[in-house]
Amino acid sequence: xxFLYEYGLFLAxxxxxxAAVLAIVAAIVSMRQHPRGRPDGxxxxxxxxxxxxxxxxxxxxxxxxxxxxxxxxxxxKQKAKKQQGEQxxxxxxxxxxGFDGDLKASATEDLREEVSTVISVAGEGDEVLLRLESxxxxxxxxxxxxxxxxxxxxxxxxxxxxxxxxxxxxxxMMACVxxxxxxxxxxxxxxIGVLAQLPNFHRLLQKANIDFEQLSAGEHKRSVTMFGKxxxxxxxxxxxxxxxxxxxxxxxxxxxxQQVAIDEVSTGEVWYGQRALDQGLVDExxxxxxxxxESLMERDVFEVKYxxxxxxxxxxxxxxxxxxxxxxxxxxxxxxxxxxx
Numbered sequence: 610x611x612f613l614y615e616y617g618l619f620l621a622x623x624x625x626x627x628a629a630v631l632a633i634v635a636a637i638v639s640m641r642q643h644p645r646g647r648p649d650g651x652x653x654x655x656x657x658x659x660x661x662x663x664x665x666x667x668x669x670x671x672x673x674x675x676x677x678x679x680x681x682x683x684x685x686k687q688k689a690k691k692q693q694g695e696q697x698x699x700x701x702x703x704x705x706x707g708f709d710g711d712l713k714a715s716a717t718e719d720l721r722e723e724v725s726t727v728i729s730v731a732g733e734g735d736e737v738l739l740r741l742e743s744x745x746x747x748x749x750x751x752x753x754x755x756x757x758x759x760x761x762x763x764x765x766x767x768x769x770x771x772x773x774x775x776x777x778x779x780x781x782m783m784a785c786v787x788x789x790x791x792x793x794x795x796x797x798x799x800x801i802g803v804l805a806q807l808p809n810f811h812r813l814l815q816k817a818n819i820d821f822e823q824l825s826a827g828e829h830k831r832s833v834t835m836f837g838k839x840x841x842x843x844x845x846x847x848x849x850x851x852x853x854x855x856x857x858x859x860x861x862x863x864x865x866x867q868q869v870a871i872d873e874v875s876t877g878e879v880w881y882g883q884r885a886l887d888q889g890l891v892d893e894x895x896x897x898x899x900x901x902x903e904s905l906m907e908r909d910v911f912e913v914k915y916x917x918x919x920x921x922x923x924x925x926x927x928x929x930x931x932x933x934x935x936x937x938x939x940x941x942x943x944x945x946x947x948x949x950x
Contacts, residue, residue: 650719650917652726657705657901657910701734703904705897705912710743710780714750720757722915728764736767736908739787740897745778745800748854754779755861758786771897772796777879781890782858785865790891791900798885801862802877803855805847811838866890 670678704727708716727737739758745751761768770776770787777800784790784798792798814821814836821836832846833839859875868889874880885891904910 650722650915652722653914653916655912655914657912658905661902661905699732701736701908702731703901703908703910704731704735704737705740705901705910706737707740707914708743708754708783710741710746710751710754710783712746712750714743714746714754714779717750717754717757719915719917720754723913724757724760726915727913728760728766731764731766736769737761738897738900738904739768739770739783741770741772741776741780741784742774743777743780743783744775745780745782748779748803748858751779751782755783755786758783762786762788769900771895771900772798772891773896773898778802782861785862789893791893791895791897792882792885792891793896794882794894796882796885797879798882798890799874799879799888800877801858801871801875803851803858804877805833805851807833807835809834809839810836 666682669681673681706720706723706727708720710716731737743751758768758770768787769789769791770784771791772780772784773793773796775797776784776792777797781799781801811821823831823834823837825831829846832843832850834843855875859871862869862875863871866889870889874888874890880888880890882891882894886894901910
């Protein structure tokens with residue numbers, strides 16, 4: 610019976626894994642079948658004043674005696690009504706955007722839609738706060754992401770960038786577009802440098818008696834390759850390209866943050882929040898949550914997010930992949946407990 614139980618458990622896990630893989634494949638196929646390669650989406654807007662106000666009221670309802678809570682609610686309503694009557698001008702707004710970057714800066718597509726929407730409705734005195742998290746990636750991808758933020762500046766809208774965890778390399782390229790950069794005390798900032806690395810299979814192909822041929826027109830159409838034999842000239846050309854890209858990166862940072870001693874911070878190093886402040890890479894040590902909380906009293910704060918419309922295959926694939934991750938985690942945790950025992 611114990612054998613049957615173990616076998617049944619194994620079979621169930623195997624079936625779950627296979628189903629998850631099939632669901633993920635179906636999601637990928639569905640995405641590729643979309644005529645533009647990207648599904649449609651919609652904009653979600655949430656007023657954070659109401660959200661945190663509801664949270665506060667709930668906490669008060671739990672902590673205070675009923676009579677005291679009722680009196681406090683009555684007082685709050687009177688204050689709100691009075692403030693509404695006194696406000697002859699429209700309250701300024703803070704639009705909160707988010708960017709969670711990967712190597713390809715894939716979130717740029719969503720950021721493009723969000724920026725276009727905010728620019729179309731922002732008025733005088735309004736501001737944009739970008740919550741930025743990125744360790745960088747492809748140069749051209751993050752260059753485009755930074756250009757989307759530049760559109761906000763070009764429209765005359767103040768832009769504040771908040772880094773709660775990390776903004777390195779291409780992430781910092783985006784951050785320095787902001788008029789102000791906020792960072793948590795231990796946020797990772799910097800990495801103003803350029804990197805290129807790739808494996809080379811030339812000797813492996815030689816051992817297998819496989820020839821690699823590459824034809825090109827143009828002296829420098831291709832320098833370092835993964836499959837052919839690289840020489841000193843190839844490496845020198847790639848190094849020259851990296852140095853030029855690094856110089857462009859340095860010029861970009863200098864143009865947006867003239868207070869930075871660029872030669873001291875463009876070594877590829879990273880700094881934690883306080884050290885980044887000392888280097889002039891950020892302007893203030895503060896989390897995005899603190900900035901939003903401070904803004905709630907004097908501004909209407911709106912969180913703006915572009916959400917993709919996912920097909921049922923994609924939803925199933927995401928749910929299945931999450932289930933697989935949780936199942937594997939449980940298996941690993943179980944194995945760890947057995948080893949300890």
